[in-house]
Amino acid sequence: xxxxxxxxxxxxxxxxxxxxxxxxxxxxxxxxxxxxxxxxxxxxxxxxxxxxxxxxxxxxxxxxxxxxxxxxxxxxxxxxxxxxxxxxxxxxxxxxxxxxxxxxxxxxxxxxxxxxxxxxxxxxxxxxxxxxxxxxxxxxxxxxxxxxxxxxxxxxxxxx
Amino acid sequence: xxxxxxxxxxxxxxxxxxxxxxxxxxxxxxxxxxxxxxxxxxxxxxxxxxxxxxxxxxxxxxxxxxxxxxxxxxxxxxxxxxxxxxxxxxxxxxxxxxxxxxxxxxxxxxxxxxxxxxxxxxxxxxxxxxxxxxxxxxxxxxxxxxxxxxxxxxxxxxxxxxxxxxxxxxxxxxxxxxxxxxxxxxxxxxxxxxxxxxxxxxxxxxxxxxxxxxxxxxxxxxxxxxxxxxxxxxxxxxxxxxxxxxxxxxxxxxxxxxxxxxxxxxxxxxxxxxxxxxxxxxxxxxxxxxxxxxxxxxxxxxxxxxxxxxxxxxxxxxxxxxxxxxxxxxxxxxxxxxxxxxxxxxxxxxxxxxxxxxxxxxxxxxxxxxxxxxxxxxxxxxxxxxxxxxxxxxxxxxxxxxxxxxxxxxxxxxxxxxxxxxxxxxxxxxxxxxxxxxxxxxxxxxxxxxxxxxxxxxxxxxxxxxxxxxxxxxxxxxxxxxxxxxxxxxxxxxxxxxxxxxxxxxxxxxxxxxxxxxxxxxxxxxxxxxxxxxxxxxxxxxxxxxxxxxxxxxxxxxxxxxxxxxxxxxxxxxxxxxxxxxxxxxxxxxxxxxxxxxxxxxxxxxxxxxxxxxxxxxxxxxxxxxxxxxxxxxxxxxxxxxxxxxxxxxxxxxxxxxxxxxxxxxxxxxxxxxxxxxxxxxxxxxxxxxxxxxxxxxxxxxxxxxxxxxxxxxxxxxxxxxxxxxxxxxxxxxxxxxxxxxxxxxxxxxxxxxxxxxxxxxxxxxxxxxxxxxxxxxxxxxxxxxxxxxxxxxxxxxx
Numbered sequence: 001x002x003x004x005x006x007x008x009x010x011x012x013x014x015x016x017x018x019x020x021x022x023x024x025x026x027x028x029x030x031x032x033x034x035x036x037x038x039x040x041x042x043x044x045x046x047x048x049x050x051x052x053x054x055x056x057x058x059x060x061x062x063x064x065x066x067x068x069x070x071x072x073x074x075x076x077x078x079x080x081x082x083x084x085x086x087x088x089x090x091x092x093x094x095x096x097x098x099x100x101x102x103x104x105x106x107x108x109x110x111x112x113x114x115x116x117x118x119x120x121x122x123x124x125x126x127x128x129x130x131x132x133x134x135x136x137x138x139x140x141x142x143x144x145x146x147x148x149x150x151x152x153x154x155x156x157x158x159x160x
Numbered sequence: 161x162x163x164x165x166x167x168x169x170x171x172x173x174x175x176x177x178x179x180x181x182x183x184x185x186x187x188x189x190x191x192x193x194x195x196x197x198x199x200x201x202x203x204x205x206x207x208x209x210x211x212x213x214x215x216x217x218x219x220x221x222x223x224x225x226x227x228x229x230x231x232x233x234x235x236x237x238x239x240x241x242x243x244x245x246x247x248x249x250x251x252x253x254x255x256x257x258x259x260x261x262x263x264x265x266x267x268x269x270x271x272x273x274x275x276x277x278x279x280x281x282x283x284x285x286x287x288x289x290x291x292x293x294x295x296x297x298x299x300x301x302x303x304x305x306x307x308x309x310x311x312x313x314x315x316x317x318x319x320x321x322x323x324x325x326x327x328x329x330x331x332x333x334x335x336x337x338x339x340x341x342x343x344x345x346x347x348x349x350x351x352x353x354x355x356x357x358x359x360x361x362x363x364x365x366x367x368x369x370x371x372x373x374x375x376x377x378x379x380x381x382x383x384x385x386x387x388x389x390x391x392x393x394x395x396x397x398x399x400x401x402x403x404x405x406x407x408x409x410x411x412x413x414x415x416x417x418x419x420x421x422x423x424x425x426x427x428x429x430x431x432x433x434x435x436x437x438x439x440x441x442x443x444x445x446x447x448x449x450x451x452x453x454x455x456x457x458x459x460x461x462x463x464x465x466x467x468x469x470x471x472x473x474x475x476x477x478x479x480x481x482x483x484x485x486x487x488x489x490x491x492x493x494x495x496x497x498x499x500x501x502x503x504x505x506x507x508x509x510x511x512x513x514x515x516x517x518x519x520x521x522x523x524x525x526x527x528x529x530x531x532x533x534x535x536x537x538x539x540x541x542x543x544x545x546x547x548x549x550x551x552x553x554x555x556x557x558x559x560x561x562x563x564x565x566x567x568x569x570x571x572x573x574x575x576x577x578x579x580x581x582x583x584x585x586x587x588x589x590x591x592x593x594x595x596x597x598x599x600x601x602x603x604x605x606x607x608x609x610x611x612x613x614x615x616x617x618x619x620x621x622x623x624x625x626x627x628x629x630x631x632x633x634x635x636x637x638x639x640x641x642x643x644x645x646x647x648x649x650x651x652x653x654x655x656x657x658x659x660x661x662x663x664x665x666x667x668x669x670x671x672x673x674x675x676x677x678x679x680x681x682x683x684x685x686x687x688x689x690x691x692x693x694x695x696x697x698x699x700x701x702x703x704x705x706x707x708x709x710x711x712x713x714x715x716x717x718x719x720x721x722x723x724x725x726x727x728x729x730x731x732x733x734x735x736x737x738x739x740x741x742x743x744x745x746x747x748x749x750x751x752x753x754x755x756x757x758x759x760x761x762x763x764x765x766x767x768x769x770x771x772x773x774x775x776x777x778x779x780x781x782x783x784x785x786x787x788x789x790x791x792x793x794x795x796x797x798x799x800x801x802x803x804x805x806x807x808x809x810x811x812x813x814x815x816x817x818x819x820x821x822x823x824x825x826x827x828x829x830x831x832x833x834x835x836x837x838x839x840x841x842x843x844x845x846x847x848x849x850x851x852x853x854x855x856x857x858x859x860x861x862x863x864x865x866x867x868x869x870x871x872x873x874x875x876x877x878x879x880x881x882x883x884x885x886x887x888x889x890x891x892x893x894x895x896x897x898x899x900x901x902x903x904x905x906x907x908x909x910x911x912x913x914x915x916x917x918x919x920x921x922x923x924x925x926x927x928x929x930x931x932x933x934x935x936x937x938x939x940x941x942x943x944x945x946x947x948x949x950x951x952x953x954x955x956x957x958x959x
Binding site for chain 2: 080086133141
């Protein structure tokens with residue numbers, strides 16, 4: 001049993017036949033579409049490395065089946081900036097050394113994008129709460145929080 | 161043209177890369193999803209591996225039936241120990257240590273299983289989904305042999321033996337001795353001691369272990385892409401095991417998603433995937449899921465330490481004795497052996513202190529659990545926890561301030577080099593300077609007055625200090641693991657300017673998050689006179705240098721950096737020789753800077769590109785003899801290595817209702833020698849401290865008496881998330897070391913200091929209740945039990 005699904009990923013339309021119902025969204029993105037920027041860290045929805053945006057909301061792609069996103073619009077880390085032109089959040093991660101091994105980073109960025117868009121993030125505690133579903137083993141979080149704080153400041157400067 | 165002004169050194173005017181907070185080279189790819197981890201490789205039509213793992217802790221395998229699995233859709237092959245017996249030689253984690261039994265490493269369990277999670281059979285199929293489907297169709301019969309879960313039980317008479325040939329479950333035993341501990345202890349004004357324990361941990365890199373092997377038909381050669389921090393060691397071990405020469409076996413560690421030690425040993429799955437590629441002449445992939453990673457990657461710590469320290473009336477520590485049981489798991493690991501972690505506990509127990517007499521005995525005991533292996537800090541998080549607890553207990557008994565007792569016992573600046581009682585020699589490092597800097601930055605006096613106020617209000621507020629020293633960048637005179645036969649004391653740099661003028665610097669070290677592509681390029685840029693952005697660093701690839709091991713034991717900056725500096729010196733001389741021809745100037749008047757060779761004090765210069773063209777492409781400009789290849793290789797050995805040190809100060813508050821520990825202040829003062837990149841140094845400290853916080857407060861692999869792992873998910877094995885980690889202040893005491901470049905290793909220190917500092921802070925917070933801290937992690941549940949016991953005790957007294 002398999003299905004055909006249509007999705008828009010990072011602005012590009014994909015019509016994919018033969019999708020098994022049990023295929024995880026994370027495996028679909030990585031193996032079927034070849035978008036290996038989305039990382040798989042636990043496959044039980046705790047570490048947050050596989051976070052992507054589905055119709056603008058952050059979700060764990062290891063806890064969704066590919067067939068559930070039929071007709072949806074998805075953004076992965078490949079849909080943010082490019083190496084030559086990092087987006088605001090990516091640039092602040094670099095500026096503040098908010099990544100080391102880089103494995104949790106795509107999930108941190110996608111969660112960060114979601115937080116920046118939806119919440120005022122008045123205090124650093126708000127940022128830390130917002131990141132509590134994304135595990136990082138390298139940075140001790142301090143520089144990730146600083147990067148998101150800086151991106152929030154830059155966004156509000158831009159908006160005002 | 162003869163208008164040269166007098167030559168003058170330009171050093172003062174130069175922008176230096178070393179010491180500058182340069183943004184990392186790695187970041188643009190890692191931030192945009194363009195990194196390439198082992199699981200991201202896309203070989204042609206790869207097959208997928210899945211492992212059937214033991215459900216039994218200790219059992220004889222009496223039957224394996226793979227027929228149904230083999231008939232399952234998509235399955236190409238099912239391998240068992242029996243079917244691959246002719247494909248490899250077992251790898252032996254040899255050591256010259258006495259009283260050590262080396263357990264052979266096999267790709268799949270043969271005859272019996274010794275821990276839950278040990279790989280028994282491997283299914284190879286066209287997709288991971290189909291391979292995992294087929295696992296369920298394999299039938300195995302086990303005959304239980306009796307689980308051995310607790311190390312105290314493993315050493316009792318009549319406990320089942322994990323390795324019959326060893327004749328005992330004690331796989332390693334050692335003793336260190338100096339002076340007459342018994343009489344010094346007797347003479348002590350105060351003796352403090354107790355039984356201390358740090359439970360078993362998972363290093364838990366965010367990237368699970370992952371291997372992709374690519375088969376090259378044309379040459380019958382294989383390339384293993386591995387999430388390893390020791391690709392060189394893996395290459396040499398598999399080459400020998402599979403009888404495959406190094407030029408047909410390339411091992412590459414591409415982007416690696418953290419290790420912390422869990423990817424720093426040779427794994428059975430690495431051997432098996434190479435065996436499978438050769439048998440099937442196909443490329444294959446395997447990535448552990450989180451359950452597999454937690455239950456089969458090397459684990460950490462797991463020691464029980466009975467220790468006693470004696471002080472004279474002035475608070476000078478005069479004797480120290482300890483008996484350590486290390487729960488090393490079912491096997492000795494390659495290449496470090498099962499002695500690595502527990503033996504290091506007794507090696508480092510005297511720490512940065514001048515303790516006259518010492519006895520440290522250690523036993524590494526086999527149990528039905530995955531092997532312990534290296535984990536950030538190795539041994540020293542435990543030795544520091546014990547010694548720093550003893551220092552605080554001594555201070556309390558003598559009525560001396562904890563800061564003061566440390567100041568009285570630390571090796572002082574004029575006393576270096578200093579040989580501590582276990583035999584380790586500390587070179588000149590800022591021990592006392594770190595203590596003072598940490599106290600000043602933390603506002604130690606103010607914290608004490610805050611504490612006094614808090615206590616008046618009945619709040620549980622405590623301050624903890626931990627000082628430690630570590631050996632880093634170890635050279636060939638000291639084996640990283642006791643008695644280990646492979647050379648961990650040298651590192652190679654190979655720096656080349658090609659015919660386009662591009663600079664490539666290749667190393668045998670292997671970054672797994674430390675940013676070596678950036679820091680090593682900073683060194684090369686400065687020492688070669690190149691522009692930072694023009695230097696490409698290659699690392700983690702066994703084809704790039706003739707011999708390599710990898711990154712471990714805080715060695716890469718010291719050894720890789722030292723090798724780079726030497727190679728740059730050689731290459732820089734070659735550049736100057738060519739430039740002196742091209743610029744018709746004396747070689748001594750030429751400076752190399754910013755990718756150009758310049759005649760000092762003039763505007764006459766040639767670029768690296770012009771130099772390369774003259775050497776390689778142009779047949780007329782240079783005499784034949786002057787056309788030296790623009791490359792230099794240097795293998796650097798610091799012989800002894802160098803010391804790094806730090807003091808951590810933590811202030812915590814314990815909530816009496818929830819028993820949660822909140823860290824209200826955290827300060828690290830550390831001496832890592834000359835800093836290459838302050839961004840990276842601070843990042844390493846932050847991450848290390850966060851792991852230490854995990855070890856102190858949350859993380860625990862719980863095995864029941866049947867050897868079943870009860871905390872095998874990230875729900876049950878809790879690592880710190882953002883709200884649990886405080887902001888940290890890091891200050892640097894930058895005293896240059898004696899090795900090339902003045903660097904010291906610093907990647908592990910955070911994890912060494914934090915458990916001890918937090919344990920001391922909790923003990924200080926709970927001291928009004930008469931509670932001592934002797935076991936980590938101090939989970940809310942443990943604190944609750946201790947508080948309940950204390951209440952019962954005080955009720956008993958008041959009755």
